[in-house]
Amino acid sequence: MDKNICNIWEEACKQLKGILSGDIYDRWIAVIQCMEIKGERMRLAVANDFYKDWLEENYFPMIRKAVMVVSGKEMEISLEVDSSCFDSVKPEPEPEAPSPISLPTLGFGNKKPSHNLNPNYTFESYVVGAANQFAHAAAMAAANSPSRTYNPLFIYGGVGLGKTHLMQAIGNHIATKKPRAKICYTTCETFLNEYIDALQNNNVAAFRKKYRKIDMLMIDDIQFLDGKARIQEEFFHTFNTLFESHKQIVLTSDRTPSEMAGLAPRLISRFEWGLVTELGKPDVETRTAILRKKAELLNLNIGHDLLDYLAERVSSNIRSLEGALIRVATFMSLTNQQVDVQKVEELLHDLLDKESQAAISVDVIQRTVAEHFDLRQSDLTGKRRSRDIAWPRQIAMHLSRTMTTQSFPVIGEQFSRNHATILYAHEQVSEKAKADRGLQQTISILKDKVSKNCVKAVQ
Numbered sequence: 001m002d003k004n005i006c007n008i009w010e011e012a013c014k015q016l017k018g019i020l021s022g023d024i025y026d027r028w029i030a031v032i033q034c035m036e037i038k039g040e041r042m043r044l045a046v047a048n049d050f051y052k053d054w055l056e057e058n059y060f061p062m063i064r065k066a067v068m069v070v071s072g073k074e075m076e077i078s079l080e081v082d083s084s085c086f087d088s089v090k091p092e093p094e095p096e097a098p099s100p101i102s103l104p105t106l107g108f109g110n111k112k113p114s115h116n117l118n119p120n121y122t123f124e125s126y127v128v129g130a131a132n133q134f135a136h137a138a139a140m141a142a143a144n145s146p147s148r149t150y151n152p153l154f155i156y157g158g159v160g161l162g163k164t165h166l167m168q169a170i171g172n173h174i175a176t177k178k179p180r181a182k183i184c185y186t187t188c189e190t191f192l193n194e195y196i197d198a199l200q201n202n203n204v205a206a207f208r209k210k211y212r213k214i215d216m217l218m219i220d221d222i223q224f225l226d227g228k229a230r231i232q233e234e235f236f237h238t239f240n241t242l243f244e245s246h247k248q249i250v251l252t253s254d255r256t257p258s259e260m261a262g263l264a265p266r267l268i269s270r271f272e273w274g275l276v277t278e279l280g281k282p283d284v285e286t287r288t289a290i291l292r293k294k295a296e297l298l299n300l301n302i303g304h305d306l307l308d309y310l311a312e313r314v315s316s317n318i319r320s321l322e323g324a325l326i327r328v329a330t331f332m333s334l335t336n337q338q339v340d341v342q343k344v345e346e347l348l349h350d351l352l353d354k355e356s357q358a359a360i361s362v363d364v365i366q367r368t369v370a371e372h373f374d375l376r377q378s379d380l381t382g383k384r385r386s387r388d389i390a391w392p393r394q395i396a397m398h399l400s401r402t403m404t405t406q407s408f409p410v411i412g413e414q415f416s417r418n419h420a421t422i423l424y425a426h427e428q429v430s431e432k433a434k435a436d437r438g439l440q441q442t443i444s445i446l447k448d449k450v451s452k453n454c455v456k457a458v459q
């Protein structure tokens with residue numbers, strides 16, 4: 001492979017490694033081979049259709065983003081099947097000497113104990129501000145007195161707002177104080193995959209032992225259980241066993257337990273037994289403090305004025321903020337140039353456009369949809385149920401969920417409905433749009449109109 005290929009793809013892999021759990025990275029990203037980079041085109045290959053389909057469905061946008069971050073340009077990426085890539089599917093690693101954190105290991109997937117907790121996710125590197133103060137205090141309490149304060153601790157919030165970092169900070173804290181504690185961090189998706197593997201290999205007893213004979217269980221993105229009855233059943237028993245033996249459980253999710261319409265009521269109630277706490281969006285001061293801390297940790301030489309500018313402009317979530325910082329830093333180190341605000345705007349135009357979109361409100365959506373269907377805005381928030389009103393109302397609810405970062409209950413308030421109605425409308429419209437090209441077009445037209453109306457509202 002030539003150097004150019006190595007650089008871009010290897011750098012992109014580093015980015016992905018920082019974002020994905022070790023398990024997911026090993027299973028899905030480490031097996032990809034970069035075949036060629038020509039101009040703006042990149043050819044990637046995997047060993048079989050199974051990898052190709054799964055990657056395209058689940059990780060392609062992330063891969064594209066990582067490549068864009070490191071190359072500084074949008075590349076056309078194709079993923080193909082090449083059976084010679086079988087060579088790149090890594091064998092299971094040899095068992096390692098026991099690590100200070102005694103993590104349970106089984107023959108599921110590629111497991112290296114050190115992968116389970118990211119050592120950078122600590123309380124020391126976590127910046128506290130108004131939006132995360134309470135969640136942070138609860139996490140500290142759980143870390144200092146596991147299972148005696150909040151059990152389970154349920155942390156929820158939007159994408160990239162620091163749920164994983166905070167959860168793993170608890171784990172790292174306990175691991176330092178009690179090196180012999182058996183701590184297990186996993187994502188809900190991995191938990192499900194391991195369970196399926198265990199079922200296939202008649203290994204359920206080992207799976208149960210792995211998750212039930214530990215001192216602390218952390219599961220990320222527990223909303224993945226929503227609508228999956230069988231794994232819910234399994235998790236229910238794991239939860240009970242750990243809870244009854246006074247083991248700390250920490251869960252994260254992008255929504256509250258009661259917002260998971262497909263979650264068994266007995267699990268909802270268990271998730272609410274301890275403390276359910278929200279991570280909100282940080283204010284500009286916290287964003288600035290986070291950027292300064294990251295720049296310091298990464299040893300980046302970027303002026304405070306630029307960091308302040310980024311904190312001001314990128315407000316949707318912290319992962320995007322970090323991505324912006326890394327993109328600017330990568331550009332500076334590759335070109336050996338300092339950058340000014342104009343250059344940053346050029347470099348980050350796609351991200352900054354998206355940020356402007358984040359300013360979209362439910363009110364603008366309601367006005368746009370009402371105008372499009374020749375209705376009054378009050379029709380969308382009112383009680384009438386005739387189809388010519390109910391359907392546009394559902395579309396407006398769906399757009400409110402997809403175009404804003406508001407939670408179901410907050411959107412519900414603005415339609416004078418409860419969160420379940422919004423969730424139902426969102427699912428109905430999403431489902432119908434899968435097969436209905438007319439509806440896909442209407443949604444796309446409405447999205448354009450909403451964006452334009454939003455720009456007008458800001459000006």
Ligand SMILES: Nc1ncnc2c1ncn2[C@@H]1O[C@H](COP(=O)(O)OP(=O)(O)OP(=O)(O)O)[C@@H](O)[C@H]1O
Pocket residue numbers: 125126127128132157158159160161162163164165166221254290318319322
């Ligand atoms: N308060 C904070 N202080 C410092 N860094 C933070 C803070 N909050 C988030 N981050 C950083 O932002 C990035 C994204 O955080 P994290 O992965 O924990 O978010 P998340 O809410 O779990 O995202 P997702 O919803 O995608 O699972 C991480 O690199 C993390 O270190």
